[in-house]
Amino acid sequence: MRFIHLIVVATLVAAAVDVYKIKFESTLQAERAARLRVEIRRERDTTAALRAEWATLDNPGRIQALAQRHLTLKPLDPTQVEPLDRVPERPAAPPPPAEAIANGTQRDRDGVVGAMAAPARSGAGEPGATVLGIEPGETGPVETGAIEIGPVETAPIRPPPGATR
16 A cells, blocks of 8 residues: 555646646746747837838829939939930841950940850751750740840741852
8 A cells, every 4th residue: 555655646746747747837938928029029119110210212293302412413404304205216236246246245335245045956057956045936935144135036047049058
């Protein structure tokens, strides 16, 4: 009978230790939740202060006063506005200079020098040859350096009339 009492007492001690452990963990979790609530409140207050500061800085009256003080802007003259039908067409891009063709470079519209595209295979002048890695009749994006050119549809390249091979 003493053995059963020892087992019951040991079970009660183990249950008491387990209850204490659960209470201690719940206290730690409650403290952590309280710290998080304080931190969330602080972040909300900071966000509200930043939004108020943004509203002050974004005030059109303040921006107008700064523009008048620091910029030398003049009012728009009605004669400066032209209807779209009177705007001249964009001039055609000049052909690349012979030196650019000779050294394999070309300038884009912004004046940036880049390498000219070279044929992917050696038979580029032959009908049905692959140019820039695209088979004739195939469509797909063509990449040149960091610039991606949209879908391109190719046709067989034929020599000009009267040209000899």
